[in-house]
Amino acid sequence: MKILHTSDWHLGRSLYGRKRYEEFAAFLDWLVGIIEDEGIDVLLVAGDVFDSSTPGNRAQELYYRFLCRVANSCCRHVVVIAGNHDSPSFLNAPKELLRALNVHVIGAVTENPEDEVLVIDDSGFENADSAEESRQMDIFESKIKNQKSSIICAVPYLRDRDVRTVEPGETIDDKNRKLVEGIKEHYARVVEIAEQKRDELLKRQAVRTQKSAIKNQPSAIPIIAMGHLFTAGGRTVEGDGVRELYVGSLAHVGKEIFPSSIDYLALGHLHVHQAVGGAEHIRYSGSPIPMGYGEANQQKSVVIADFGCEKSNSHSKIINQKSKITLLPIPCFQPLERIVGSLEDIQARLEELKRAESRAWLEIEYTGREVIGNLRDLLDESLAGTAMEVRRIRNRRLMERVMSTIGEDEALDDLDAQEVFTRCLDAFDVPQEEREELKGTYDEVVRDLLEEDRDAE
CATH class of the missing domain: 3.60.21.10 (Metallo-dependent phosphatases)
Known part of the structure; x- marks a missing residue:
């Protein structure tokens, strides 16, 4: 067998x-x-x-x-x-x-x-x-x-x-x-x-x-x-x-x-x-x-x-x-590549991938000191004529500047359900001694939603 x-x-x-x-x-x-x-x-x-x-x-x-x-x-x-x-x-x-x-x-x-x-x-x-x-x-x-x-x-x-x-x-x-x-x-x-x-x-x-x-x-x-x-x-x-x-x-x-x-x-x-x-x-x-x-x-x-x-x-x-x-x-059917670093580091790695005729999907995280507002345009220009695709860009420096001035612009995708609920408790100044019971109840509600079989009659 x-x-x-x-x-x-x-x-x-x-x-x-x-x-x-x-x-x-x-x-x-x-x-x-x-x-x-x-x-x-x-x-x-x-x-x-x-x-x-x-x-x-x-x-x-x-x-x-x-x-x-x-x-x-x-x-x-x-x-x-x-x-x-x-x-x-x-x-x-x-x-x-x-x-x-x-x-x-x-x-x-x-x-x-x-x-x-x-x-x-x-x-x-x-x-x-x-x-x-x-x-x-x-x-x-x-x-x-x-x-x-x-x-x-x-x-x-x-x-x-x-x-x-x-x-x-x-x-x-x-x-x-x-x-x-x-x-x-x-x-x-x-x-x-x-x-x-x-x-x-x-x-x-x-x-x-x-x-x-x-x-x-x-x-x-x-x-x-x-x-x-x-x-x-x-x-x-x-x-x-x-x-x-x-x-x-x-x-x-x-x-x-x-x-x-x-x-x-x-x-x-x-x-x-x-x-x-x-x-x-x-x-x-x-x-x-x-x-x-x-x-x-x-x-x-x-x-x-x-x-x-x-x-x-x-x-x-x-x-x-x-x-x-x-x-x-199992063979790799679609390469994925994550590139992290300064603009120079990112562009150098892109050149290596271009010489290798890569068809990777890219996630790029910029960590350089300077704030670059047109990072996407620069990357699109570098990748023109290649089979590579940029699936996500994380501009850490730009994000830090925005977050430091407008905290409410934080992306919801960066938080999970628990963190959102904790923020709500903080916003309403809920005492610590009441939080454990509230979190337990909240956990059960979220669990029931996740386990609900929507296709069942």
């Missing part, structure tokens, strides 16, 4: 107003090729398929076209879970139709945790009689030598309301503790069901083996879990768009909350590929393209976990021989 783990596509995302559909299309084309080249059996998409709960037509077209292409490839199953950016009901709407393509979509938790447990068993033998049994036994004997079975715990993004009951008089610490406990209990329930299904499947396979001419014992069946959450110690970078899942909360979960029977845990939400707490089998794949200039120099990747297959193409670099986990680097 060979799985490919990816996440955080954020289809439809723009960069300072510049649409990025060509990048997304190039990545998905590349991914289809890798699935064929590597002989991938199962594709896991660990949340944040779209950047918005109401994705545009082009983003949807990219998604559905990709799923159709994968359905016609060697990949036999695709499992998609919702992230915090996704609308659960939007993802779930076509799930019955997609199931015909062996695309399994889990948009939200249900009352029955068994709905999140998928049994993948392609050994081919069903209980049948006489001639039909004989025919299926022949199929089984041909497949059991390279048996490909697994149990997948497809746990979507767990919203606050999914894992925690609100009680009056709770402190922030109480909320954080209950959030972590709720996530832990949910994974425990789902994985317990997976263990039961694995044991049942092993028993059935043992019976099949005894009936067949093959004397080998059934191979181990891996339990593969998915999730979209923020783990303790997880690395982020400036401008990556990763937001706190639980507003005003420090509820980052540790690797110890996950059951030890999980053979591989495919996580989404953080855009930097990384292992969790040194455990190589608990991993974030990271986003496939840089979501901001803080990620511009990262080598993006997808993760391949190989359970029992001996073949491996030279594309991959093995990072954990015991568990056969590999990182596969």
